[in-house]
Amino acid sequence: DQQVKQNSPSLSVQEGRISILNCDYTNSMFDYFLWYKKYPAEGPTFLISISSIKDKNEDGRFTVFLNKSAKHLSLHIVPSQPGDSAVYFCAASFNQFYFGTGTSLTVIP
Amino acid sequence: EAGVAQSPRYKIIEKRQSVAFWCNPISGHATLYWYQQILGQGPKLLIQFQNNGVVDDSQLPKDRFSAERLKGVDSTLKIQPAKLEDSAVYLCASSLDERVGGRAGELFFGEGSRLTVL
Numbered sequence: 369d370q371q372v373k374q375n376s377p378s379l380s381v382q383e384g385r386i387s388i389l390n391c392d393y394t395n396s397m398f399d400y401f402l403w404y405k406k407y408p409a410e411g412p413t414f415l416i417s418i419s420s421i422k423d424k425n426e427d428g429r430f431t432v433f434l435n436k437s438a439k440h441l442s443l444h445i446v447p448s449q450p451g452d453s454a455v456y457f458c459a460a461s462f463n464q465f466y467f468g469t470g471t472s473l474t475v476i477p
Numbered sequence: 478e479a480g481v482a483q484s485p486r487y488k489i490i491e492k493r494q495s496v497a498f499w500c501n502p503i504s505g506h507a508t509l510y511w512y513q514q515i516l517g518q519g520p521k522l523l524i525q526f527q528n529n530g531v532v533d534d535s536q537l538p539k540d541r542f543s544a545e546r547l548k549g550v551d552s553t554l555k556i557q558p559a560k561l562e563d564s565a566v567y568l569c570a571s572s573l574d575e576r577v578g579g580r581a582g583e584l585f586f587g588e589g590s591r592l593t594v595l
Binding site: 413 | 481510522525533585586587588589
C-alpha cells in the first residue's frame with residue numbers, strides 16, 4: 369500500500385531553468401511533509417519541509433508547495449544547478465515517515 | 478557534529494546465511510530507525526526505537542529479522558536466515574525526538590549498508 373507516490377521516476381532539466389518534482393499522497397492524516405535528497409552511495413539528506421497548516425515554504429532556491437485538497441506537494445528548484453542532480457524523495461509523516469519511490473533529477477550544464 | 482555511522486558498508490552473503498548490521502546514531506538522538514530500501518523503491522520502515530523501547534516494528538519480518546538497541550544508543554539489525562529478497566540497502570536514521578514542537582523530528586540518515594544475497 370503505497371501511501372506516498374512519486375509518479376515520475378526521472379526528470380531532466382537544463383541548468384538555470386526550473387525543476388519541478390511532484391508527489392501525491394493518500395492519507396489525510398499526514399501532518400508533516402519533507403523532501404530528502406540522495407546522492408549515489410550516500411544516505412538521504414534532509415532538504416526542506418512543510419507543515420500541513422501551511423501551503424508554501426521557501427528556503428533559498430528551494431520551495432515546497434502543499435495542496436491539501438488535492439493531496440499533492442511539489443518541490444521547485446530555481447535556478448537548477450548541476451550539483452542538484454540527485455534522487456529526490458518526498459516523505460510524509462503521521463506516526464511514522466512514509467517515503468515515495470524517488471525521482472532522479474539530472475541537471476544538464 | 479558526527480553523523481549516523483553504519484557498518485559494514487557492503488556485505489555479500491549466500492541465502493540462508495546470517496548477517497548483522499550496526500548503527501551508531503547521532504549523540505543525544507533519542508529515536509532510532511531502521512529502513513529497508515530495495516532498488517527502485519523508497520525507504521520502508523522496519524523498526525523504530527525510542528531510547529531502549531520499540532515504538533513500531535509492525536513491518537519487521539520477525540521470523541527472520543531482529544533488532545535491538547543497547548542502552549538506548551547503538552543498534553544492531555540481524556537477518557537470519559537471509560533470503561534473496563532481502564537484497565537491499567539498510568538505512569539507519571536517528572532523530573532528536575519523535576515529535577519536536579508538534580512536528581516530526583527531522584531524520585538524519587547514515588550512508589547505509591548494502592546487502593546482496595546470492
